[in-house]
Amino acid sequence: MHDKTFRASMRTLTVLLALLVAFAAAPAALAEEGGYPNVNVNVHDKASLQRGARLFMNYCVGCHSLKYMRYSQMAEGLGLTEQQVMDNLNFTGVKFGEPIVSAMPEADAEKWLGKAPPDLSLEVSARGADWVAAYLKSFYLDPSTASGWNNTVFPNVAMPFPLWQLQGEQVAVMSPPANGEPATIKELKLAQPGSMTPAQYDRAVRDLTAFLTYVSSPDELVRSSMGAWVVLYLVFFTLFALVLKKEYWKDVH
Amino acid sequence: MGAFTQWFNERAPGLGAVYKKHMTEYYAPKNFNVMYYFGSLAMLVLVNQIVTGIFLAMFYTPTAAGAFDSVQYIMRDVNWGWLVRYMHTTGASMFFIVIYLHMFRGLMYGSFKKPRELVWLIGMLIFLVLMAEAFMGYVLPWGNMSFWGAKVIITLFSAVPWFGHTLVTWIMGTFVPGDPTLNRFFALHVVALPLVLLLLVVLHLGALHEVGSNNPDGVEIKKHKNPKGIPLDGIAFHPYYTLKDLVGVGVFLIICAVIIFFAPSVGGFFLEHDNSIPANDLVTPATIKPVWYFSPFYAILRMIPSKGLGVLALAASIVALFLVPWLDRGGVKSIRYRGLGYKIALAIFAIVFFLLGCIGADLTPGWIVSIFGPNADITTIENLFGRILVILYFAFFVFLWVYTFFGFERTRPVPERVTTHA
Numbered sequence: 059m060h061d062k063t064f065r066a067s068m069r070t071l072t073v074l075l076a077l078l079v080a081f082a083a084a085p086a087a088l089a090e091e092g093g094y095p096n097v098n099v100n101v102h103d104k105a106s107l108q109r110g111a112r113l114f115m116n117y118c119v120g121c122h123s124l125k126y127m128r129y130s131q132m133a134e135g136l137g138l139t140e141q142q143v144m145d146n147l148n149f150t151g152v153k154f155g156e157p158i159v160s161a162m163p164e165a166d167a168e169k170w171l172g173k174a175p176p177d178l179s180l181e182v183s184a185r186g187a188d189w190v191a192a193y194l195k196s197f198y199l200d201p202s203t204a205s206g207w208n209n210t211v212f213p214n215v216a217m218p219f220p221l222w223q224l225q226g227e228q229v230a231v232m233s234p235p236a237n238g239e240p241a242t243i244k245e246l247k248l249a250q251p252g253s254m255t256p257a258q259y260d261r262a263v264r265d266l267t268a269f270l271t272y273v274s275s276p277d278e279l280v281r282s283s284m285g286a287w288v289v290l291y292l293v294f295f296t297l298f299a300l301v302l303k304k305e306y307w308k309d310v311h
Numbered sequence: 312m313g314a315f316t317q318w319f320n321e322r323a324p325g326l327g328a329v330y331k332k333h334m335t336e337y338y339a340p341k342n343f344n345v346m347y348y349f350g351s352l353a354m355l356v357l358v359n360q361i362v363t364g365i366f367l368a369m370f371y372t373p374t375a376a377g378a379f380d381s382v383q384y385i386m387r388d389v390n391w392g393w394l395v396r397y398m399h400t401t402g403a404s405m406f407f408i409v410i411y412l413h414m415f416r417g418l419m420y421g422s423f424k425k426p427r428e429l430v431w432l433i434g435m436l437i438f439l440v441l442m443a444e445a446f447m448g449y450v451l452p453w454g455n456m457s458f459w460g461a462k463v464i465i466t467l468f469s470a471v472p473w474f475g476h477t478l479v480t481w482i483m484g485t486f487v488p489g490d491p492t493l494n495r496f497f498a499l500h501v502v503a504l505p506l507v508l509l510l511l512v513v514l515h516l517g518a519l520h521e522v523g524s525n526n527p528d529g530v531e532i533k534k535h536k537n538p539k540g541i542p543l544d545g546i547a548f549h550p551y552y553t554l555k556d557l558v559g560v561g562v563f564l565i566i567c568a569v570i571i572f573f574a575p576s577v578g579g580f581f582l583e584h585d586n587s588i589p590a591n592d593l594v595t596p597a598t599i600k601p602v603w604y605f606s607p608f609y610a611i612l613r614m615i616p617s618k619g620l621g622v623l624a625l626a627a628s629i630v631a632l633f634l635v636p637w638l639d640r641g642g643v644k645s646i647r648y649r650g651l652g653y654k655i656a657l658a659i660f661a662i663v664f665f666l667l668g669c670i671g672a673d674l675t676p677g678w679i680v681s682i683f684g685p686n687a688d689i690t691t692i693e694n695l696f697g698r699i700l701v702i703l704y705f706a707f708f709v710f711l712w713v714y715t716f717f718g719f720e721r722t723r724p725v726p727e728r729v730t731t732h733a
């Protein structure tokens with residue numbers, strides 16, 4: 059009889075664990091669905107986050123804010139001292155405890171670019187890391203737009219490509235128009251190399267995306283390591299409950 | 312009896328009796344299986360929602376200007392705020408998983424049948440209030456999906472004849488969801504509906520304990536009692552089922568912890584991507600869809616070409632569940648001894664419900680493209696597929712009545728006593 063109890067419990071556990079695996083697999087499967095290549099960011103790689111932050115402060119903060127992130131919080135998350143952040147990463151000239159807000163007034167930005175650059179604090183939560191990385195790799199020269207740049211991931215984007223010196227200049231290769239339909243872009247080709255090789259640029263994009271992933275959910279830095287302990291504790295709790303239950307149920311026939 | 316218990320019993324003899332009636336002297340069938348874990352798990356989740364909700368309410372601002380910022384404040388600046396919020400958001404989704412399984416158990420073992428119709432009806436009321444509670448909670452963070460979801464769902468009430476549009480404005484408090492909407496939804500979500508839920512849960516359990524629990528064999532254990540009046544197949548709820556449920560709680564918490572700590576948004580299902588963008592009445596999300604747990608019902612609404620009829624079908628899909636105790640005239644409760652027709656119908660019903668959910672969650676366009684190629688006419692195929700599913704959904708209830716009312720069901724003999732226990 060105890061054997062039966064045990065087997066039934068194990069069956070339950072297996073069913074529930076199968077559900078659990080399905081749950082864990084679902085996000086991964088959906089990530090594929092977006093159709094953008096996986097960037098594989100690692101928010102636990104502090105050096106990568108620091109490089110990403112440096113890129114952001116050099117190339118993006120002129121237009122984009124991270125208004126939900128303070129310099130002081132960023133220092134903690136990136137493992138940097140106040141001195142290091144104030145010397146190397148704070149170009150907006152505000153105090154250490156202030157949020158990361160672009161110096162460009164929104165009205166001016168809208169006038170110059172046609173569109174106000176959105177706050178990027180939650181960009182990765184909203185679009186996904188893969189989208190952001192693909193976006194940063196998909197700018198190409200297009201004389202028909204106001205800025206001279208276009209983007210295959212975000213057509214007719216109002217943002218001029220800030221990283222062109224690094225990646226170089228891409229142009230669109232069109233596929234020949236097939237039976238009456240308009241020509242489509244087949245691929246992007248690097249017409250003018252930048253200061254980085256494609257591999258180096260990929261890494262830079264991964265760093266920048268990792269940084270933005272961290273900014274979107276800073277809790278990710280502590281969450282998974284804490285989660286391992288919580289789950290371990292709960293496994294022991296469950297085993298203990300199971301033993302106790304079996305002991306009490308001995309007299310049920 | 313300990314000195315304290317004695318002191319207490321002398322002053323409040325009624326309380327001790329209540330405890331005994333519902334715990335140590337409530338005799339539950341000894342053959343409960345996995346499906347019987349979900350009632351106690353629903354209570355656990357309800358408590359979790361209330362406790363984490365209290366902490367969220369301490370830091371949340373119910374205004375259109377402040378709501379989104381206050382949620383980010385909770386996530387980033389409040390100590391353990393992210394954990395509390397993820398416990399609340401994960402709890403909301405787990406609540407529905409648990410409740411759907413709990414209701415399915417009722418359909419499997421005929422728990423809605425005499426003498427438990429009232430337990431089922433109160434359960435259905437709980438389900439209605441729970442849907443209202445979840446909907447209003449989802450509006451509070453004031454993301455773009457909160458805003459558009461609120462707008463679309465509240466506007467459904469305009470299908471009510473004559474005063475529909477007045478009703479919509481009355482519910483919103485304005486013409487577009489805004490401060491008044493947020494304020495009243497906050498009051499309802501945080502105070503009114505949780506109180507109603509708690510009251511209904513007490514009534515639900517009160518009604519159940521009056522008649523006693525059903526079980527996977529669908530036999531009434533009260534038919535065979537020992538000389539002391541205790542059912543031969545019954546065991547005291549406490550300690551036997553409190554301990555058994557504790558094991559279920561452990562497994563359930565492991566699943567919850569994995570979600571909370573490793574994938575709190577569950578790929579956009581538990582926390583939708585578009586809700587990371589603040590509410591904006593100028594930017595419509597690419598697809599407006601409710602959270603996954605409403606998606607089967609949302610699909611029923613969407614698949615009906617006329618809005619008025621769609622709302623009617625949506626209402627009917629829930630009313631039909633209320634009526635199940637009277638639609639099903641079969642004498643046998645448990646699926647173990649029911650006719651093959653019922654087994655097949657219930658399996659199809661479950662699959663249909665799941666597939667409707669996939670349509671409502673907007674997963675079907677991707678499937679259609681991968682099956683029929685990139686030039687497929689997504690809308691036509693989806694409508695065809697979806698409308699067949701809607702018909703099958705309602706066909707279940709019609710079948711149930713015809714099958715049992717005209718005596719088509721061929722049941723197997725039901726044992727006198729419960730057969731298994733684990």
Ligand code: HEM
Binds near residue numbers: 420432508512526
């Ligand atoms: C807050 C939500 C709910 C809570 C906390 C809750 C709680 C419970 C508990 C603790 C039990 C006894 C244990 C068990 O049989 O699993 C129970 C039984 C039952 N519940 Fe619920 N319930 C909820 C919602 C519902 C809903 C939505 C329905 C269906 C419409 C429902 C229908 C039933 C039925 C028919 C039984 C008797 C089952 C039997 O004896 O076989 N409940 N509920």
